[in-house]
Amino acid sequence: MLQVISLLLENKPGALMRVTGLLSARGYNIESLTVARTTDPTLSRMTIVVDVDSTLRKQVIKQMNRLINVLQAADLSEGPVVARELVLMRVRAAMESRGAILKEAEIFGARVIDSTLEGFALEATGEAEKLDEFIDVMRSYGEIEVTRSGTVAVSLEPRKLRLSSPVATGAGTKSQSTTGVLNG
Amino acid sequence: MSNLISGAKILLECLVREGVECIFGYPGGVTLPFYDALYDHPIRHVLVRHEENAAFAAEGYARSTGKVGVCCATSGPGATNLTTGLVDAMMDSIPIVALTGQVSSKLIGSDAFQEADTFGITRPCTKHNYLVKNLAELPQVIHEAFYLASSGRPGPVLVDIPKDVFQGHYQYQPVNSIHLPGYKIHLDGHAGQIRRAAQMMWEAKRPYIYGGGGVLASGATKELRELVETLDAPCVLTLMGLGSLPSSHPNFISMPGMHGSYASNMGMTECDLLIALGVRFDDRVTGRLAAFAPHAKVIHVDIDPAEIGKNRAADLPIVGDVKRVLTKLNKNLQELAPAMQAANSGSRKEWWSQVRTWQTEHPLQVETSADEIKPQHLISEIDRISGGNAVVSVDVGQHQMWSAQFIRFNEPRLWLSSSGLGSMGFGLPAAIGAAFARPDKTVIAIMGDGGFQMSVPELGTIASHGLPVKMIIMNNGYLGMVRQWQELFYNNRLSSVTLDSFPDAEKLAGAYGFKGRTIEKPQELRAALEECFAEPGPYLLNVKVTPFENVFPMVPAGAAINEMVLSQPKPVAV
Ligand SMILES: Cc1ncc(C[n+]2csc(CCOP(=O)(O)OP(=O)(O)O)c2C)c(N)n1
Ligand SMILES: [Mg+2]
16 A cells, blocks of 8 residues: 655745655655645645655654755545546557447546547546556557556645744854854 | 945855854855955955865864854865765754855856756755855845754755856845744743653653753753753763763763763663653664663653654653753752652662662773873873863764763863764864864864874864864774774774874974874873973874774674673684
């Protein structure tokens, strides 16, 4: 079973690398990753699907939360969540199987977005496993070409977003025990 | 348009506002505009001889004061040379700001002369880093960099500045506020957890305090002392934590871990409550994790939530600044004392007598000999002269471990050691940083003959400024620590660890215009050290010590920390 991490991060250069760097530094593979702007254009929502055991995942998520550009990183692996993926596919098919393909597409809730003499272009959304099946079925009709979007997910529980307030410049220089005088 | 000032000058203005007095750096093509602005500016620039040492010197400055150290390098090779120092500061949570020049914005990505992807390369080497894309954002970025470096869990922050940003002109507006919504600092520990911690402490029969760099970073030495005394518990301090409780304090045991004392490690193993303050349960401390502190409940206080439970699960986690947490905790302890203190006082007495027994059974031993200078002898003589008052900057290796074992510190921030990263070549440049930061203190650099040879160019910096750094080389003719492992674990097959050439110290120092000397007789040691310390300027003292001495106790890799090798194993008869 794969796990889903959802992040809200500042839409800044390098922010994506900071997040993925935490995974790649440990040699973890990313199964899928999506990122796009939110309604607030300065922020992005990122959904990462990984295969990392729960203790390590907890650790990595804490480290993601430590990143300055990350407003929130949350583990959606447990708890109520909706996860969806989009598949775009071209399937080449002989004339006699076109009817059957359309039937199958309907069963999977896929839409035809283009139709040519060679075959169809189809679009389907759903849970990743369902789409795996869809792809397998379509493969049985002929040559296919597939692009998957990667999973996007949303938690069904409201999550409190805790953000830091502004501070005055120089606020970091607290509790300094000794101060030096420069050598002449 | 008289209000328009250059990016280079705006940068300096921001540095002044951050209280920067001194920058350690090395100029180059793209930083020319900045160095031109520095030419007649009150901020002092110290020209080191290699950028790695600029970062180490900035660390020495920061470690010895708690203030942010600043280093500067040009693009490409200058920036890549900084990286070891950045990672070093990252591992030990040291606040430094690195300023690097970058090729002009329009050339970025074109393989321009001396271009390197500094922003990409240093991302995992820093707490945070910036590439300044336009001059308008420079003041904001600089103040954010200082804030990030010095607040929360401190660390290195790098700001990469393209040449055209230095050269551009802009209407400078001082920035007075920083807003980093995603930068969460947890300062105050959870009140209920702190109360619970106080109860657990009084309930414990064998409490043990394990303090680290976080105690120093939060300036909690007074609060630590109060805790130690209220609870009357034994206290060990990690390599990063040395000095947070005066070494002379009766409750201070010593350093735990791979080269920790017998008592320190036995205490860790037998305690029933481990009070971990600003530490990260490093593998050099814990040994085999599964066997570490097997009887103990753990209270873990740290400002960084990602440290809690990383290596050892905490029975009671408290996320917060050690100083703030201890202030409340000490109050709670006092409040609970009348009701709780007496209950376990008998067991605690026994616990102390057990710890004292361990201490007397296997004390850290200073060996001496009539014919050779034993390294421990050298270090203890340095300790005698320092009397717990000098800044001691060490390099990495055997001399570092003996220094940690034998040198005492009366105050915090006197002990400078590349601990988490263990970077050879740290000792001398860090001492340079400290010499600028703490002119009120004697600054000693204790180095191995290996590490010193990584730092030789900095003798130039020392000579230029006449820095009165006492450079003492514990010269065993080997990469001693590696030789020790080869002897103990690789059948004494000494592979590439022999340092069979070493410059004549008197001539080397003389070539730079200061004094130096080599000694090898124990009878000369005291007088030579006195001469070295009496010299008003720099002094290079090369001390030839017993070549094959090993650091003990030693916890072999993969062993539990109570499975220490206490002394040289007897040769096996064949
Ligand atoms: C930059 C770097 N390279 C290699 C090492 C591995 N290393 C650790 S200790 C050591 C030997 C240090 O020899 P020396 O400076 O003579 O000190 P000694 O151990 O003899 O006191 C080495 C090579 C290191 N810590 N840092
Ligand atoms: Mg050596």
